[in-house]
Amino acid sequence: MRTLCSSTLIGEFFVIGFAALVAMKDPGLSMATVWTVSGIAMLLCLLLCGVATRPSGVVLGWALQVALIASGLVVPMMYFLGAVFAALWWASVHFGRKIEEARARFAAQAAEAGPPADAA
Structure with a gap:
């Protein structure tokens, strides 16, 4: 989840900078x-990369998405870009959690199977 969420946040970092211009x-x-x-907002994007896997990080990420959409009041194109990044944030959180669950499941299966036999 961290990789997906961080990628979305870094993309937002650059979009916020360009919107400021x-x-x-x-x-x-x-x-x-x-x-x-x-x-x-840009600093918040960077800081959220470190806490994206915590529940509070996800909530703060959603708050950032709402603020990004609201920035459309100043730069109208941000309504669209904010909605796109909100969708990306949802996908990052949703599919990131699914990936973590699958990894945990595979790790549990591997632990049950025991150590691999030597091929030699």
């Missing part, structure tokens, strides 16, 4: 505000 063109926003908010 677009948001800088808005005359109603100061550059400091854009980069402070974007920087916090």
Whole structure:
């Protein structure tokens, strides 16, 4: 699960950075505000990579997805990109858990079978 979730979060890191470049063109926003908010979101993406397998990490990841969709208020294309990354986040969590369950099942089967016999 960690690999899938981290890949999604790193992709979001770059999308947030590019969205900040677009948001800088808005005359109603100061550059400091854009980069402070974007920087916090980008830092959160990196920090979540480390805790993505914990339940609190998954919840924070969902909060990040909601914030990414809400950023469409400033950069309208983010409605679409936020929805895409929310779907990727769901897939990462869902299929990541299935992969972990399968690995645990295979490890248990291998432990029951005992050590492999020597071929020599």
